[in-house]
Amino acid sequence: MSDNPIPPVDIKVMWKNQPRAITRLGPETVRRNAKRLQRRRLRVLIQETFGALALIVVFGLYIRILPGPLLKMGAGLMIVAAVFYVWCLFVLVRPRRVPDGAAACLDFHRRELERQRDLCRGVWRWAILPFVLAGTVVYAGRWVAVPSIGRSAWIDHLIVGGGAVLMLESFVLVWLWNLHRADRWQDQLDELDGLDKEAGT
Amino acid sequence: MAGGDDQEQRYVAVAAEFGPAMERLAGAYEADPDLRCDLVQEIHLALWRSLDRFDGRCSVRTWTYRVAHNVATSHVLKRKRRRIDRLASLEDVAEAADGDDPEATVGERQVMERLMVLIRALKPADRQVMLLYLEDLDAAAISEVTGLSSGAVAVKIHRLKSILARRFHQGGAP
Numbered sequence: 001m002s003d004n005p006i007p008p009v010d011i012k013v014m015w016k017n018q019p020r021a022i023t024r025l026g027p028e029t030v031r032r033n034a035k036r037l038q039r040r041r042l043r044v045l046i047q048e049t050f051g052a053l054a055l056i057v058v059f060g061l062y063i064r065i066l067p068g069p070l071l072k073m074g075a076g077l078m079i080v081a082a083v084f085y086v087w088c089l090f091v092l093v094r095p096r097r098v099p100d101g102a103a104a105c106l107d108f109h110r111r112e113l114e115r116q117r118d119l120c121r122g123v124w125r126w127a128i129l130p131f132v133l134a135g136t137v138v139y140a141g142r143w144v145a146v147p148s149i150g151r152s153a154w155i156d157h158l159i160v161g162g163g164a165v166l167m168l169e170s171f172v173l174v175w176l177w178n179l180h181r182a183d184r185w186q187d188q189l190d191e192l193d194g195l196d197k198e199a200g201t
Numbered sequence: 202m203a204g205g206d207d208q209e210q211r212y213v214a215v216a217a218e219f220g221p222a223m224e225r226l227a228g229a230y231e232a233d234p235d236l237r238c239d240l241v242q243e244i245h246l247a248l249w250r251s252l253d254r255f256d257g258r259c260s261v262r263t264w265t266y267r268v269a270h271n272v273a274t275s276h277v278l279k280r281k282r283r284r285i286d287r288l289a290s291l292e293d294v295a296e297a298a299d300g301d302d303p304e305a306t307v308g309e310r311q312v313m314e315r316l317m318v319l320i321r322a323l324k325p326a327d328r329q330v331m332l333l334y335l336e337d338l339d340a341a342a343i344s345e346v347t348g349l350s351s352g353a354v355a356v357k358i359h360r361l362k363s364i365l366a367r368r369f370h371q372g373g374a375p
Contacts, residue, residue: 011365014313015335020224188278 048089052082070141077137081130088126092119110189117185123178128171139164208253211261215248219265222336223248229320229332230273231280240276247272259345266333266346274325312369319368330357 055078062075119126142160151159223244231237247268255264320331326349333343340358344351 011312011316011369012335012337015225015316016221016337018225018228018313020221 045089049086052086055079055082066141068141068145070137070144072141074134074136074138074141077134078131081134084130085127092126113185113189117182117189120178120182120185124175128175132168132171135167136164139167208249211252211255212249215252215261215265216245219262219269220245223265223269225336226269226273226332229317229328230277232317232321240273243276244269244272262338263342263345266336266338270329270332270346274329277325315368319364327357327361330354331361334358334361 059075059078059082063072063079066072066075139160142163143157224241227237227240227244231240248265251264251268255261259267320328323331326347329347330343330349333346338346340351340354343349343358344354347354349357
């Protein structure tokens with residue numbers, strides 16, 4: 001036992017008198033970093049938006065050149081799906097600012113984690129289903145259309161059917177991957193719930 | 202833009218007043234010096250971005266600590282997912298403290314190192330309370346920042362005072 005124990009106030013004083021090891025950040029640096037972060041997020045949004053725009057342009061042309069009402073309708077639905085996807089990107093997926101004014105620490109995290117989890121769980125609704133519907137109509141239109149020159153009908157159907165199956169497989173993989181991500185968000189939520197129980201709130 | 206100037210003025214004032222506290226907080230959450238620097242930058246970034254939405258419903262101090270703890274807790278959860286750390290509750294730490302074998306004397310640096318080790322071992326809710334207590338916030342302010350009930354905060358403060366007393370009074374260092 002020490003004869004000169006450190007009183008609690010000394011711990012606080014020591015805590016506050018720690019040497020500052022980190023170079024001070026000026027507002028200029030912080031603003032630069034904020035802009036860099038915004039640019040990075042914007043870049044991702046722009047990439048996704050350009051992808052959707054390319055889809056809109058291609059299927060816009062298809063509407064004009066493809067034969068048959070079913071193919072034209074499928075191309076139109078693909079454009080609608082792409083527009084809806086871009087809208088969801090900007091409205092639903094866009095990251096929220098930290099923090100929300102009224103949120104205490106753990107509440108803010110819970111809401112953000114729930115939002116991410118629900119987005120992943122609902123991906124079939126806002127990203128997959130519109131494209132699957134549009135793609136199905138396109139493939140159906142292609143199925144009933146006249147086979148390509150030099151191809152027999154059954155080979156043509158085989159190619160169209162194979163393409164449709166591949167499309168469905170890709171979307172199923174995207175859906176499963178998002179379900180897996182939703183489970184990971186849920187794990188984090190369970191962790192936070194555990195903290196709350198432990199804290200007695 | 203007027204809003205931007207206002208945001209910048211607020212940020213400069215907040216950074217001047219709470220900058221050292223944010224660094225101490227980052228140090229308590231992250232032991233790795235490089236990652237600590239990143240965390241400090243993340244906190245400042247979040248503060249700067251948040252201040253244009255500061256609505257005055259709570260004090261600037263409460264707002265600042267909330268942002269800082271939000272960012273730091275997020276940092277810890279991310280780290281925890283990559284590297285499985287076992288975080289302890291105040292009760293676990295209190296039990297462990299009973300088995301300590303403290304030395305008679307200790308330098309401030311050693312005390313700080315021990316304190317940091319203790320803080321980093323705590324679960325986020327306990328860690329927040331500990332840090333805010335060390336920053337000299339009262340129970341009501343800690344409750345406001347963390348969102349814990351005032352009763353839960355009072356119990357936690359009582360426990361952590363007793364842990365600090367046992368770890369740093371009875372013979373100082375281990």
